[in-house]
Amino acid sequence: MSSSSAAPGRGDKAEKLPMRDALVAAAFRLFPERGYEQTTVDDIVALAGVGRRSFFRYFPSKEDVVFPDHERCLADMTDFLAAGPADGEPVRRVCDAARLVLLMYAENPAFSVQRYRLTQQVPGLRAYELSVVWRYERALAGYLRARFAGLPDGILRADVIAAAVVAAHNNALRSWLRSxxxxxxxxxxxxxxxxxxxxxxxxxxPPVAEGPDDVVVVVSRRGAPLWRVVRELETALGNG
Amino acid sequence: MSSSSAAPGRGDKAEKLPMRDALVAAAFRLFPERGYEQTTVDDIVALAGVGRRSFFRYFPSKEDVVFPDHERCLADMTDFLAAGPADGEPVRRVCDAARLVLLMYAENPAFSVQRYRLTQQVPGLRAYELSVVWRYERALAGYLRARFAGLPDGILRADVIAAAVVAAHNNALRSWLRSxxxxxxxxxxxxxxxxxxxxxxxxxxPPVAEGPDDVVVVVSRRGAPLWRVVRELETALGNG
Structure with missing residues (x-):
């Protein structure tokens, strides 16, 4: 996954950045200096050396410049889910889809940690982040709902698993950001x-594959006669 | 749980409402007429016949008047969790805590459905609702983290179960609201x-109780000699 976000620590001074990246870099130079609330879009465009309309071409609001890669990541996630084999294990697929979000964060630890600290300080950004997390969760749930269509409690299972996957991902991600x-x-x-x-x-x-190390499970009522259980067992072990 | 919210369909014209309830009733009479965004706090206080400062004594913002009972419900939930027995089943406890939220909605279906429709239409209210849901989830997770303290992956399990409980609750709640x-x-x-x-x-x-109908499960590698499996089975069945 290539990132389009500007990267503190990536040497963005030495190279000429594309305009979108230059705006992100300018924003994240100003936020720690002036504070998020005190930094205006005008300040950002002035530092980036572009016009105000350029900013809004890339970012609908100041909040969006804080999370420049989530739209791309959401699109990547949707594509990834759509490309999955129809008979694959659906829970594994949504776990793999969630990993795409982690990769985006891990791609640029310094930027991710700086953004995390900012988000902790600004309630408006926390709210924005919750709405982004919600969209990831709905993408995963939508995939699972389709895969579980027709199963008993399929929609419920889909929603619960999507929420659990997001919570597990965020638990690990936030520990890492806090460290x-x-x-x-x-x-x-x-x-x-x-x-x-x-x-x-x-x-x-699911039925186990044949092989010397695979496992047979026999379930029997305790009151069943032993001979009957052994016959079942012989059949299962392929000795009968 | 007693509700302090004004209730469409509860006959709020006939009785003199407490000021807080009168403000909620006025807001929910104006929102469908004028639209949420077009209704100002001044409009609400004028209809309720109170001063602007009274509004802000009860509600920090116009958004808060849409969700007048969540703070009370969050406090109820926190109290309920704190009052749980130290040796009770923790997952059952958080499920019971989540039911408090449902009871708040079910207490006044007409109001809840009206609010749900409004929330679907106004992005700012969706964002507000996500932040409320997040606070419920953190209350449940905080309880579980304490109960799972010292267990392997205790914090992870707490976060995942809290998210799953909230997702299951909201799945059922939203189906009901949509209907x-x-x-x-x-x-x-x-x-x-x-x-x-x-x-x-x-x-x-857990170990099964003795009885004619209980079940024995034997797991064996397919390559194991039959005599060995039978010996295990005899022991398990109590025949050996």
Whole structure:
């Protein structure tokens, strides 16, 4: 995934940035100096050396310049989900889709940590972030709803799993952001998503493949005669 | 739970309403007539026959008058969670806490449906609602984090279960609101929450009680010698 966001620590002074990136870079130079609320769009365009209309061509509002990559990431997620095989494991697919968000953050830790701190300080940005998270969640839920169509409680399951995946992802992502982007974010998110996948793919175990190490499960009433259970067992083990 | 919200259909013309309720009633008489954005706080206080300062004594902003009962419900939820027995089943407790929100909506279906329609139309109110939902989720997660303290992945589990509970609750609540408040909201929410409780209290199956109808599960590698599996089975069945 290529990022279009300006990157503190990427040496954006040395190179000529595309206009969109220049606007993000200017905004994130001004926010720590003046504060988010005190920085105006006019300040940003002045520093970036572009006109006010250029800003609004890329960003509908000042809030949007804080989250410059979410629209692209949402589009990537939607494409990724649509490209999934129709018979693939749906919970795994939404976990993999959620990883795209983490990759966007992990692509540029310094920028992500700076943005996280800003978001913690400005209630309006927290609200904006909640609306972005909601859109990711609806993208995942929409995919699952289609995959679970016709199943009992399919819509309910879809919504619950999507919320659980987002919560697990954000739990790991926010730990990493709070640690100033230290440690292995991908491993932490993988671990968190695996936790959700296990909770929701417990269900009936699919038939195991033949092989010396695969597993046979026999369920029997305790009162059943032993000979009957052994016969079932022989059949299952392929010894009968 | 007693409601302090003004209630369309509760006959608020016939009785003298407390000031807070009168403001809510006035707001919800004006919103459908003029539109939410076009209705000012001045319009609301004029209709309610009170001063502007009275409005802001009860509601920090115009958005808050749309959701007059959430603060009380959040406080009720926090109290309810704090009053839970230390050895109770934590997932059941958060499900019961989530039911408090449903009860608030179900208390006054006409008002809840009217508010739902308004919220769907006004992006600012959607954003406000997301922030309220987030606060409920954090209340549930905070309780679970404390209950799971010291357990492996305790914080992760807490966050995931809280999100799943909120998603299940909202799935049922929104279906009910979309159906104009018809049908049994409590039964629908109970069903949705039970789905989550089952997913997260599956874990290791507790030992089964002795009895003619209980079940024995034997798991074996397919390559294991039959005599060995039978010996395990005899022990499990109590025949060995």
């Amino acid at each position: 100033d982007g230290k440690g292995d974010a991908e491993a932490a998110v993988d671990h968190a998503l695996e936790h959700v996948r296990e909770a929701f793919t417990a269900g009936p175990v | 104009d408040g018809k049908g049994d909201a409590e039964a629908a929410v109970d069903h949705a929450l039970e789905h989550v409780r089952e997913a997260f209290t599956a874990g290791p199956v």
